[in-house]
Amino acid sequence: MDVRAKRFLREMGYLVLMLLIALLVIDFGFQALFGVKSPLAVVTSGSMNPTLKRGDLIFIYKVPASDIKVGDIVVFRVPWSETPIVHRVVEIYNEGGVEVFITKGDNNPVPDPGYRTSKDIYGRVLEVDGHPIRIPVVGYVLLFFQTWEGRAIIITTIALLFTTDLIRASKGRSTGQEERGGLR
Numbered sequence: 001m002d003v004r005a006k007r008f009l010r011e012m013g014y015l016v017l018m019l020l021i022a023l024l025v026i027d028f029g030f031q032a033l034f035g036v037k038s039p040l041a042v043v044t045s046g047s048m049n050p051t052l053k054r055g056d057l058i059f060i061y062k063v064p065a066s067d068i069k070v071g072d073i074v075v076f077r078v079p080w081s082e083t084p085i086v087h088r089v090v091e092i093y094n095e096g097g098v099e100v101f102i103t104k105g106d107n108n109p110v111p112d113p114g115y116r117t118s119k120d121i122y123g124r125v126l127e128v129d130g131h132p133i134r135i136p137v138v139g140y141v142l143l144f145f146q147t148w149e150g151r152a153i154i155i156t157t158i159a160l161l162f163t164t165d166l167i168r169a170s171k172g173r174s175t176g177q178e179e180r181g182g183l184r
Helices: 003-034 138-145 148-174
Strands: 040-042 057-061 073-078 081-095 098-104 121-125
Touching: 003 148, 040 138, 057 138, 073 098, 138 148
Parallel strands: none
Antiparallel strands: 040 057, 057 121, 073 081, 073 121, 081 098
């Protein structure tokens, strides 16, 4: 492999690493700002088409249950899935002194089974003028890095960058060359 190709691969590896670090920093910052553990979510199905599409990255913020209204898009947990669900509130009523929420995907013919309570709802999707803020396609990348293949690529990239730097540093020492740009 020629020098240019090695340099390109190294720079791409650093770029991927920096993007991942930036996403982590943004995620932690958004946690503090939006008041939820996971302020970023990825739409994983087509149940909210055309409003939200699979692969969209969305922003979630915590709201009191009393602020949730019919028509709001919320993110919630259900007992049958580890993946949070992103659906619209279509009905709210009181069941034995507890406020309950009926949800439905915009693209689904019927409401979701059962109901949600405030304990099930992580938060509401951030909107501007009634339109959810979404970043198309970015979610696909995040979904990929949650798979074992994606994690393997991250680990391999970091290992290759680390190994390349170690080899370069040891070659510099073995030839007696000083590193440029450092303190002397």
